[in-house]
Amino acid sequence: MSIAFWCVLVAGLMPVVTVAIAKWGVRGYDNNEPRAWMEQLQGLRRRADYAHRNHFEAFPFFAAAVIIASHLQAPQGLLDSFALLFIGARVVYTLCYLYDRATLRSIVWSISYLCIIGIFLIPVFKT
Secondary structure, eight states: OOOOHHHHHHHHHHHHHHHHHHTTSSSSSOOHHHHHHHHTOOOOHHHHHHHHHHHHHHHHHHHHHHHHHHTTTTTTHHHHHEEEHHHHHHHHHHHHHHHOOHHHHHHHHHHHHHHHHHHGGGGOOOO
16 A cells, blocks of 8 residues: 555544544543534643544545545655655644644645645646
8 A cells, every 4th residue: 555545544543633632531521412512622622623623624635636646647656745745734733733823733734735736736747
């Protein structure tokens, strides 16, 4: 399996990690209304929930880009590089969210988004 496909797996697990951070050690979790319960969180835990939601938003676009680029036989090294850069940016994005660095978070989000666009464009410019 290619590095890019492994990156899809990692990207799919990122929401699980961030929601675990949001829920870790908090008592009173309401499994009947988990979203309402999550809305009551504050500070780092609330930001972890927001990062969790954003990971779900980013995942389909990233996964589709990797699958399409792979199907169109994009150069594997370049595809892997963009996928790794995306994952790295998403990790930094998460840390920026957790530690309340909004401006840096937005910059890093843009980098991750541009990685996805880049992945889509790799097959267009392959030699």
